[in-house]
Amino acid sequence: MFAGIGPFAIPAAKRGCTVYANDLNPVSIKYLTQNARQNKVEHAIKIFNLDAKEFVREAVNMLPRNIHFDHVVMNLPAFSLEFIPDLVSALRGKQSSHPNKPADDLPLAKKARECAPSSSTIIHCYLFARTGEDPLQMILDIIGPLQLSPPTSAHKVRTVSPSKSMYCVSFSLSH
DSSP, rough: OOOTOOOOOHHHTTTTTOOOESSSSSHHHHHHHHHHHHHOOOGGEEEOSHHHHHHHHHHHHHTTTTTSSEEEEEEETTTHHHHHHHHHHHHHHHHHOOOOOGGGGTTTTTHHHHHOOSSOEEEEEEEETTTTOOOHHHHHHHHHTTOOOOOOOOEEEEETTTTEEEEEEEEEOOO
């Protein structure tokens, strides 16, 4: 959702997955586009320059009913938590009310079908936690009311200051 210049998008595309990459910053989009071209994966990356909430609705509506996202990377640690309810709502809406479009309606659909064999979306949420804050509890406070399964994994990515660290907490969209 917050692709930047492509630190997650480019490697995923190089592994053969179709990637929907978004960033609000037009300069990031410029360099993401350049990086995709230089890495010869521009055919596998659909790039958006939208607000994250708008992007979620757009991306979900572009996919045929039988295609879903295997993974969503939320790499904006200061604000990712705020976007979880909108993301979950959009993804659940696709599962229940998306019009039945044939897969051939969309570019990249064949590749997406090949990269999306599982039945549940895994959300990888990067967040900051200060000393004394529990990153798992921070996620649980948001996904609990959404009736999602508890996180499947959590790890410390790095220390960003003496009192703050970055974490990645992953959870499934399934109940």
